[in-house]
Amino acid sequence: MQLKQLMKATQLGKWQVKCSKPQSLLSSQGCIYNVPQEYSEEDIKYALNEYGVTKATRLTYYDKQQAKRVPSRTIKLFFSIPQMPTSVCIGFLKYRVKLFVPKPLQCYNCQHFGHVATNCKRDKACVKCSLRHEGQCNTDTAVCVNCKGPHQANSKDCPKRVEKQKALKKSKELKISVCEATKIVKGEDTKAFVAEKELNMQHISKTKTHKKSILGEVNTTVSQMVSIMTIAITHIINAPKERITVENVAKYISEVAKTLNLCNVDTDQMNHYIEKSQSISL
Structure with missing residues (x-):
């Protein structure tokens, strides 16, 4: 109803007006x-x-x-x-x-987007180094005047150029101004960045949980081994001295572990550990 009334309007205060879409x-x-x-x-x-x-x-x-x-x-x-x-x-x-989505309009004078050189009122900027100078640019390091990235201002991969291209497409799709479309694109990019960050955080959280789970399993195994050794030592103390040899102790601990259904002990590995820990005194 408001649109119909506006289209009929021919005067706004003391001014003559003509309304059109x-x-x-x-x-x-x-x-x-x-x-x-x-x-x-x-x-x-x-x-x-x-x-x-x-x-x-x-x-x-x-x-x-x-x-x-x-x-x-x-x-x-x-x-x-x-x-x-x-x-x-x-x-x-x-x-x-x-x-049809046009390419972003870029000024060849200041290298910024949205206008052409004939209408530019800014200072001249080099397309390669972004500085103001005359003649050919001899620098080896490229610096974009728009995003300060390590590329020329006319690079297709420039984040500012990509943003402008997205805004132009959005303005054509929704039939809105480029300014309005730019705000939408920036909002969508922010949401995408936040979503990606949350995804990374979830991955880190899952990794930490997985590590805790593994550590829990290791701690449980260590706890079981402590129980096995405690039980074994209690019985070994009362055993005849001639029976207390490295081989017999290893076999005995293995049998204790099997009886308690805790784990299978590799006797060869146990012998290696006993030899390695001879310097430790009780």
């Missing part, structure tokens, strides 16, 4: 791929008129061999409807329509 809410843009080169832009527009296509533009790419930009097989479509179709047909061929 933003073009972004009334139209949409998409791309189709692998379209033959022989199809002209006018032919494609005419063939897709029933889908609400008002303009068709063949995109170009830079060919290193020819050292110039040449037409590609990708067509950018302009629709007069807010919700573009998922696919279109040209003749007997069906093409899937994907949302």
